Amino acid sequence: MPSPREETVPELKRPVATLWGVGPERAELLKRLDIHTIEDLLLYRPRRYDDRRYFMRIADLQKGEPATARGTIVAMGLKRFRHGTKSVFEIVLDDGTARLHCRWWNLPYMQNYFSQGDEVFVFGKLLQTKPRTMDHPETEVIEGGEESFVHIARITPIYSLTEGLPQRWLRGLIWRALARFEGQLDDVDQPALGRGLQAASTTVARATMKRPEGRAPIHSREAGSLPSRANAVHMIHFPEELSDVEIARQRLALDEFIELQMQIRARRQRFEANARALPCGGDNHLIKPFLSKLGFKLTESQTQVLREIRADMRGAHPMRRLLQGDVGSGKTVVAACTALMAIESGHHVALMAPTEILADQHFANFKKWLEPLGIQVEIQTGSRKAERSESDAGGKRMIFVGTHALFSSGFDLPRPGLVIIDEQHKFGVAQRDQLVRKGDYPHVLVMTATPIPRTLGLTLYGDLDISVIEQMPGGRGRLNTFVRGSDKLPEVFKFIREKISAGRQAYVVYPRVDDAGDKELKAVTAEFENLKTVFATFKIGLLHGRLAGHEKEAVMAGFRANEIQVLLSTSLIEVGVDVPNATVMLVENAEQFGLAQLHQLRGRIGRGAHTSFCILVSNAKNPEARRRLRILEETADGFKIAEADLKLRGPGQMLGQEQSGLPKFRFGDLAEDLNLIRQAREWVKGERPRLAGGG
Ligand code: ADP
Ligand code: MG
Numbered sequence: 001m002p003s004p005r006e007e008t009v010p011e012l013k014r015p016v017a018t019l020w021g022v023g024p025e026r027a028e029l030l031k032r033l034d035i036h037t038i039e040d041l042l043l044y045r046p047r048r049y050d051d052r053r054y055f056m057r058i059a060d061l062q063k064g065e066p067a068t069a070r071g072t073i074v075a076m077g078l079k080r081f082r083h084g085t086k087s088v089f090e091i092v093l094d095d096g097t098a099r100l101h102c103r104w105w106n107l108p109y110m111q112n113y114f115s116q117g118d119e120v121f122v123f124g125k126l127l128q129t130k131p132r133t134m135d136h137p138e139t140e141v142i143e144g145g146e147e148s149f150v151h152i153a154r155i156t157p158i159y160s161l162t163e164g165l166p167q168r169w170l171r172g173l174i175w176r177a178l179a180r181f182e183g184q185l186d187d188v189d190q191p192a193l194g195r196g197l198q199a200a201s202t203t204v205a206r207a208t209m210k211r212p213e214g215r216a217p218i219h220s221r222e223a224g225s226l227p228s229r230a231n232a233v234h235m236i237h238f239p240e241e242l243s244d245v246e247i248a249r250q251r252l253a254l255d256e257f258i259e260l261q262m263q264i265r266a267r268r269q270r271f272e273a274n275a276r277a278l279p280c281g282g283d284n285h286l287i288k289p290f291l292s293k294l295g296f297k298l299t300e301s302q303t304q305v306l307r308e309i310r311a312d313m314r315g316a317h318p319m320r321r322l323l324q325g326d327v328g329s330g331k332t333v334v335a336a337c338t339a340l341m342a343i344e345s346g347h348h349v350a351l352m353a354p355t356e357i358l359a360d361q362h363f364a365n366f367k368k369w370l371e372p373l374g375i376q377v378e379i380q381t382g383s384r385k386a387e388r389s390e391s392d393a394g395g396k397r398m399i400f401v402g403t404h405a406l407f408s409s410g411f412d413l414p415r416p417g418l419v420i421i422d423e424q425h426k427f428g429v430a431q432r433d434q435l436v437r438k439g440d441y442p443h444v445l446v447m448t449a450t451p452i453p454r455t456l457g458l459t460l461y462g463d464l465d466i467s468v469i470e471q472m473p474g475g476r477g478r479l480n481t482f483v484r485g486s487d488k489l490p491e492v493f494k495f496i497r498e499k500i501s502a503g504r505q506a507y508v509v510y511p512r513v514d515d516a517g518d519k520e521l522k523a524v525t526a527e528f529e530n531l532k533t534v535f536a537t538f539k540i541g542l543l544h545g546r547l548a549g550h551e552k553e554a555v556m557a558g559f560r561a562n563e564i565q566v567l568l569s570t571s572l573i574e575v576g577v578d579v580p581n582a583t584v585m586l587v588e589n590a591e592q593f594g595l596a597q598l599h600q601l602r603g604r605i606g607r608g609a610h611t612s613f614c615i616l617v618s619n620a621k622n623p624e625a626r627r628r629l630r631i632l633e634e635t636a637d638g639f640k641i642a643e644a645d646l647k648l649r650g651p652g653q654m655l656g657q658e659q660s661g662l663p664k665f666r667f668g669d670l671a672e673d674l675n676l677i678r679q680a681r682e683w684v685k686g687e688r689p690r691l692a693g694g695g
Contacts (some may be wrong), residue, residue, distance in 0.1 A: 012039040012184055019177060026169075032162045041177050042185065042233050043252070045666055046157035049242060050123055053153060059097035063126045070142065071095035073118045078111050093120060101133040114141065121152075140167055150175045150238075157237050174237055185230040226251045236667075250676060253668040257680035260459065260663055265684050268463045272317045275441040278417045281314035282341030286373050290340060293372070294333070301471035302330055306337050308467045309445065313341050313418075319443035322457070325469030326638040327449045327603025328476070332362065332578075334469070335420050336369055338445055343375060343397040347417025350442075351401045354423045356381045356549045357556055357577060362422065363401040375399060380406050381549060421446040449600060449638075456646065456670055459663075459677060477583070479606030479636065481614040483590070483629045492586060492615050493534050499584050500538055500565045504610060506584035508568045509601055511592040520570075521546055527588070528568050535566050543569040571601065580608030590616035591625040595645040598629075599638055646671045 016038055017027035035041050056067045071093030080087045089110045093100045102122055104110045114120070124137025142152055150172055159170050227235060227248060235248035291298065298306070305323060312319035325331045339349040351366070353359040363379040370377055380402035398414070400406060419442045446464065457466060484492060496506050508531060510524050521544065528542045541555045541564035558564040560579055567582075571593070585605045590598060598616065605612040616629050631644050650671065668676070 010184070012042070012181060013037050016041050019173065021173065021176075026165070029162055029165045033160065033165075038177060038181055041174060042181060043666055044159065044174065045236060047160045048158050049239070049245065050121070050156045050158055051242065052121065052151075052156045055121075057097040058093065058095045058100045058132060061100070061126045061132060063129055066123065066125050068121060068123045069093070069095065069100060070119065070121050071100060073114055073116055073120060074099070076111070076114055076116060078108055080108075091120070093122065098132060101131050102137050102139065103133060103135050105135065113139075118142075123158075143168070155239050155242060178234055178237060182230045182234055185233055226254070229255060249667050250673075253665065253673055254676050254680055256665050256668045257459075257673070257677050258684060261680045261684040264463045268320070271320075271463075275318050277313075277316055277318045277441075277443065278345070278347055279314065280342040280345045280347055280417050280443055281310055282344035284344070286340045286344050286375075287337055290336070290369065290373060294369075296473065296475075298333065299330065299469070299471045299473055301325075301469045302334055305334055305467045305469055308465075309334070309338050310341060312465070313338070313345075313443055318441045319418075319445060320464050321445050322464040322466045323445060323447045323469070324457070324466060325447070325449065326472070327600055328472060328607055329449075329469040330473050331422075331447045331449070331469065332365060335422070335445065335447060336366065338420065339366075339370075339399055339418065340373075342416075342418035342443070343399070345417065346397065347442075348397060348414050349399045349418045349420065350406055350416040351399060351420045352406050352422065353401070353403060356403055357543075357552055358422065359401055359403050360553055360556065361578060366399055366401060370399065377401060416442045418443045418445070420444075423448060449603065459670060475609060476606060477609050477611040479602065479612045479614065481602060481616065481633050483616045483618060483626060483633055486588075486617050486619045489617060492617065495613075495615075496566075496584050496586065497535065497538075499613070500535070503581075504584060505559065505562060505564075505579065505582040506566050506586065507582055507604055508566060509585065509587045510568060510570055511589045524568070524570060531566060531568055538565040539563060540565070541567045543567060545570060571597065577604055578607060579604070581610075583608065583610045583612040585612075585614045587614070587616050589618065590629055591618045591620040591622075594649055595628060595631060596638075596642045598632055599641045602632070643671075 014037060015027070016022055016030055016035055017024065019038065019041075022030070030036075030041070033044065035044055050068050052068065056069045058069050058071060061067055061069060072095070073091050074094045075092040076090065078087060078089045087106055087108045089104045089108060091102050091114055093102065100122065102124075119142040121140045121142060122134060122137045123139075124134040127133045127135055138158065140151070151168055157171060157174075159167065159174075161167060161170065226232070229251065232248040232251035235244045236252065239245045239248065305325075309319065309321060309323075312321055323331060323334060325334075335351065339351065342349050351362055353362055359379060359381050363377065367377045374396075376396050376398045378398060378400050380400060400416070421444070500506060508527075510527055524542070524544050528540065531540050539558075541559055543552060543555050547555070555564065555567070556577070559567045559582075562581060583605050585602055587593065587598065587601060593601070602614040605614060614632075616632065618625065618629060620626060628648060631641060635641060670677075
């Protein structure tokens with residue numbers, strides 16, 4: 001009996017333990033699968049499907065090919081060996097065409113699940129044919145009775161389980177829950193969603209039909225109809241055709257994306273309702289002289305992006321804009337111009353970088369660029385504190401450059417009109433939000449060189465407008481990338497010595513396992529000693545996360561001044577560092593880095609007029625790892641690389657799950673569902689996106 005209190009809770013939101021047949025013990029097991037409510041149960045996605053309408057004759061099973069068969073147990077037994085420490089349990093199935101041996105090594109308790117005469121489904125790969133044998137196949141004993149039609153003679157869902165939870169029981173439970181509750185599914189959360197979706201669905205279905213490759217082909221249904229949510233949930237568990245599964249998945253993924261976009265939009269609307277913008281459009285009286293003394297002309301892309309930014313800075317709501325541009329595309333100058341707009345309009349600016357090295361570099365650049373214009377530039381990092389007189393007398397407009405220390409550590413930042421965040425992904429979404437609260441609604445420009453695949457951009461940064469610098473500044477030397485085995489290291493070192501003798505500088509990058517770890521520190525230090533011998537006539541610098549701020553600074557300053565010719569570093573230098581004379585980069589154990597990260601790393605070179613060389617050294621025996629690295633030999637397009645990385649490693653790994661702030665999807669697939677994400681976004685906006693994200 002539901003208690004009176006429960007009656008106010010929608011049935012789908014009630015604990016799964018309120019279902020008939022789910023006792024406290026089973027409820028506990030379901031919890032391990034993250035199934036808490038009835039809705040969780042209905043949305044629990046099968047791991048795969050077994051087509052039990054047809055199965056292979058045992059005689060027809062092919063070695064190495066996964067297949068489903070069924071047969072009767074004609075023999076079974078457990079053998080122990082090595083004084084009872086090892087065992088193998090075996091059943092022999094017969095289906096009238098042949099016999100199949102199924103073995104489980106060191107799982108003696110398997111014998112409790114079978115009896116002689118049982119009829120059994122097996123799914124697995126034939127290991128050998130004499131005798132026909134499968135090791136550790138998936139099995140399910142076929143039982144007659146009421147619910148047998150749930151489990152056999154159909155496309156049957158197979159779920160991930162946890163120990164003690166039988167496949168058959170869970171499937172039966174879901175079947176019964178569907179029968180009772182699936183009608184309520186359309187009404188969950190957003191009644192309006194169901195209606196609106198029909199419009200969105202139409203386009204999605206069309207997009208789906210056109211899909212040229214990839215998932216299983218969609219079998220024809222009337223154009224323009226995705227199933228209802230209830231139907232989709234039913235189909236995801238008990239599809240009539242395997243092709244239904246993808247249709248259902250898309251419908252459910254669309255729901256997830258719409259829900260997320262609604263949240264994003266709600267957040268943005270709350271923000272716009274509460275936040276008024278400071279007029280920061282500027283009047284060009286500083287930008288003009290700045291650009292004329294810069295020494296190069298802005299690219300068309302940079303100019304276009306600045307136009308978008310200026311429109312925001314003049315607008316009614318504070319700017320929330322993401323600036324994407326591949327490494328070396330020239331985001332810093334754009335940041336400087338944006339800062340000048342705010343300063344022209346009489347406001348302070350804060351520029352936040354993810355590392356001290358980068359903050360130092362920005363500080364140096366901004367000082368060089370802006371102090372001649374009478375603008376005061378200050379730095380605030382963990383190790384460097386702004387020396388600022390109590391009242392910045394004279395009303396001089398200032399730029400504060402720093403790390404996150406700018407916004408913590410009790411530093412009394414005068415209210416900025418503009419906050420610029422460089423290399424945004426290093427901060428994560430949570431920190432971004434924190435910043436907005438602190439900053440009293442300044443304009444915010446976030447910049448990232450991580451070429452975020454569009455799917456992720458629209459999801460992660462759905463509440464930001466996006467500008468992209470698509471063009472690289474001209475006058476750059478070529479950047480060549482090579483993948484080499486570590487047996488080639490002597491030649492690689494020789495090559496680097498030649499380049500240094502010709503006046504260039506080199507980075508040697510050592511993988512960061514954990515930049516705070518002792519083991520890794522030892523490894524880097526050993527490598528440092530090694531390099532001292534290899535490059536005996538040159539000066540080597542060492543950079544790692546354990547150095548104090550001023551030590552890092554000293555090393556970087558030495559490298560910038562070419563007093564240090566070879567800089568050995570952990571992936572610390574990944575972001576932003578700009579030393580145009582450095583034209584060689586050697587990355588050791590390259591297979592330990594993600595592709596996007598390697599692309600970032602090599603963005604440190606190829607910044608001057610000289611041809612640059614990135615050598616990725618890998619010991620990986622695994623040909624897959626080599627192939628992955630080859631992508632970097634083939635393309636310099638950061639977006640392509642990011643998409644490849646996303647597909648290879650998934651978004652969590654690519655961005656770091658906890659850092660990324662990515663929501664977890666049951667059905668949505670960020671690497672594949674760009675179309676659905678767009679549909680969701682357009683539908684929620686009720687309009688075409690102003691500036692569709694990505695490149
Ligand atoms: P990133 O986008 O990776 O932050 P930077 O802003 O560090 O790139 O710029 C890389 C280099 O290109 C810098 O040395 C910068 O001065 C130079 N640069 C930027 N814009 C241009 C341009 N329009 N023409 C020539 N050089 C440029
Ligand atoms: Mg940069």
